[in-house]
Amino acid sequence: xxxxxxxxxxxxxxxxxxxxxxxxxxxxxxxxxxxxxxxxxxxxxxxxxxxxxxxxxxxxxxxxxxxxxxxxxxxxxxxxxxxxxxxxxxxxxxxxxxxxxxxxxxxxxxxxxxxxxxxxxxxxxxxxxxxxxxxxxxxxxxxxxxxxxxxxxxxxxxxxxxxxxxxxxxxxxxxxxxxxxxxxxxxxxxxxxxxxxxxxxxxxxxxxxxxxxxxxxxxxxxxxxxxxxxxxxxxxxxxxxxxxxxxxxxxxxxxxxxxxxxxxxxxxxxxxxxxxxxxxxxxxxxxxxxxxxxxxxxxxxxxxxxxxxxxxxxxxxxxxxxxxxxxxxxxxxxxxxxxxxxxxxxxxxxxxxxxxxxxxxxxxxxxxxxxxxxxxxxxxxxxxxxxxxxxxxxxxxxxxxxxxxxxxxxxxxxxxxxxxx
Amino acid sequence: xxxxxxxxxxxxxxxxxxxxxxxxxxxxxxxxxxxxxxxxxxxxxxxxxxxxxxxxxxxxxxxxxxxxxxxxxxxxxxxxxxxxxxxxxxxxxxx
Numbered sequence: 036x037x038x039x040x041x042x043x044x045x046x047x048x049x050x051x052x053x054x055x056x057x058x059x060x061x062x063x064x065x066x067x068x069x070x071x072x073x074x075x076x077x078x079x080x081x082x083x084x085x086x087x088x089x090x091x092x093x094x095x096x097x098x099x100x101x102x103x104x105x106x107x108x109x110x111x112x113x114x115x116x117x118x119x120x121x122x123x124x125x126x127x128x129x130x131x132x133x134x135x136x137x138x139x140x141x142x143x144x145x146x147x148x149x150x151x152x153x154x155x156x157x158x159x160x161x162x163x164x165x166x167x168x169x170x171x172x173x174x175x176x177x178x179x180x181x182x183x184x185x186x187x188x189x190x191x192x193x194x195x196x197x198x199x200x201x202x203x204x205x206x207x208x209x210x211x212x213x214x215x216x217x218x219x220x221x222x223x224x225x226x227x228x229x230x231x232x233x234x235x236x237x238x239x240x241x242x243x244x245x246x247x248x249x250x251x252x253x254x255x256x257x258x259x260x261x262x263x264x265x266x267x268x269x270x271x272x273x274x275x276x277x278x279x280x281x282x283x284x285x286x287x288x289x290x291x292x293x294x295x296x297x298x299x300x301x302x303x304x305x306x307x308x309x310x311x312x313x314x315x316x317x318x319x320x321x322x323x324x325x326x327x328x329x330x331x332x333x334x335x336x337x338x339x340x341x342x343x344x345x346x347x348x349x350x351x352x353x354x355x356x357x358x359x360x361x362x363x364x365x366x367x368x369x370x371x372x373x374x375x376x377x378x379x380x381x382x383x384x385x386x387x388x389x390x391x392x393x394x395x396x397x398x399x400x401x402x403x404x405x406x407x408x409x410x411x412x413x414x415x416x417x418x419x420x421x422x423x424x425x426x427x428x429x430x431x432x433x434x435x436x437x438x439x440x441x442x443x444x445x446x447x448x449x450x451x452x453x454x455x456x
Numbered sequence: 457x458x459x460x461x462x463x464x465x466x467x468x469x470x471x472x473x474x475x476x477x478x479x480x481x482x483x484x485x486x487x488x489x490x491x492x493x494x495x496x497x498x499x500x501x502x503x504x505x506x507x508x509x510x511x512x513x514x515x516x517x518x519x520x521x522x523x524x525x526x527x528x529x530x531x532x533x534x535x536x537x538x539x540x541x542x543x544x545x546x547x548x549x550x551x
Contacts, residue, residue, distance in 0.1 A: 176510075
């Protein structure tokens with residue numbers, strides 16, 4: 036029998052809270068983290084809001100200008116190689132270690148691996164390339180590459196925490212950290228690692244968000260309470276956010292031997308491609324439907340046993356429709372009616388961060404005994420008929436939850452989590 | 457500032473100390489300016505090759521100069537660095 040991966044620690048730097056208690060409260064009370072934000076100092080832009088990260092400030096790409104809360108420890112030597120999302124990640128990892136009753140030194144020694152996901156830092160990369168262009172290639176910041184490219188997160192965290200187990204970064208756009216968590220499950224199951232640190236993070240900068248307006252993917256709503264409304268008939272695009280979430284995943288036997296609380300069991304995952312478009316989701320959600328089917332099969336759980344689905348739904352007209360159809364195919368057509376919500380209504384869309392963040396939210400639902408509601412939903416799209424989208428969070432203890440993620444290129448990844456036994 | 461006004465390259469010494477302080481991996485017990493000129497950057501102060509490249513880049517940006525790899529290899533001590541920067545500081549600014 037293969038080892039059972041379990042979650043023993045969580046850390047949050049998110050638009051809805053920078054600690055576990057605040058995040059739980061935001062999810063229970065449906066408090067969103069979206070604020071008015073002027074991108075590039077240009078009020079003419081139609082995009083007016085973002086899921087801001089409170090207590091952090093990155094007014095330029097130079098670390099001397101950066102500020103973070105006092106309870107986040109960032110060495111001067113370390114910060115020079117970081118992107119803004121690396122600072123968020125340190126805060127999240129420090130919380131997750133404390134939550135799992137681990138010391139940073141426990142990550143060294145080879146039994147712990149590190150899987151990360153971020154898109155890199157468009158802002159840092161832009162500054163680095165501008166320097167090189169200005170000097171016609173004669174000089175540039177030596178830390179320019181390691182602080183900006185996709186992989187910056189795992190480069191920095193692996194070196195800082197002296198991790199000698201498996202180290203890898205995952206790049207599948209908005210499914211990236213779901214892939215990281217999925218493959219972390221496999222590392223534990225295969226006995227390759229006894230513990231995995233999984234981190235998803237993204238910058239919250241003008242460059243990281245407004246790039247998506249070229250695809251007409253962002254909401255133009257100026258009301259922070261209405262801009263992100265997954266599955267609503269009037270949804271008009273997603274709201275960008277950044278931040279970081281860290282999860283400690285361990286072999287259940289190791290967690291029990293340490294006497295640490297098991298917060299949730301990771302009992303299955305699945306992935307499938309759409310094979311359809313570089314950016315648009317399959318119109319009937321074919322890949323996501325197959326990913327859900329595979330995850331449920333891996334977990335040996337029937338659709339009727341799932342109590343809650345944390346949907347990927349980002350509030351885009353096409354993407355939410357695809358997911359609703361996929362959910363109908365897996366659940367409604369099999370006589371199952373789990374509660375469904377997309378917590379992106381509260382947080383905004385965290386891109387590479389989204390999957391890990393929402394897996395952590397699912398863990399909170401299991402440990403704290405509630406189901407997050409579908410915030411900002413006024414009039415569900417007709418395509419959602421038959422789906423149970425509760426308008427408020429419910430004080431109901433879920434036993435099995437499903438976490439959905441989808442990314443560019445039609446990458447779809449789903450996890451099944453079970454309440455700790 | 458004194459350097460920019462007078463062109464006195466010796467005025468760059470405290471600037472060099474400030475740059476080193478910014479990038480030094482481990483703070484020494486004594487202030488950097490009080491250490492003997494023979495103090496070695498790598499062996500005594502803990503600079504690794506990456507930290508050295510950061511010091512070089514920052515100095516290049518500050519003084520508008522270009523430092524070649526072979527020049528970096530000749531700088532081993534605090535005195536080497538002071539002498540090197542004085543020699544490389546733009547001549548047009550000197551009195």
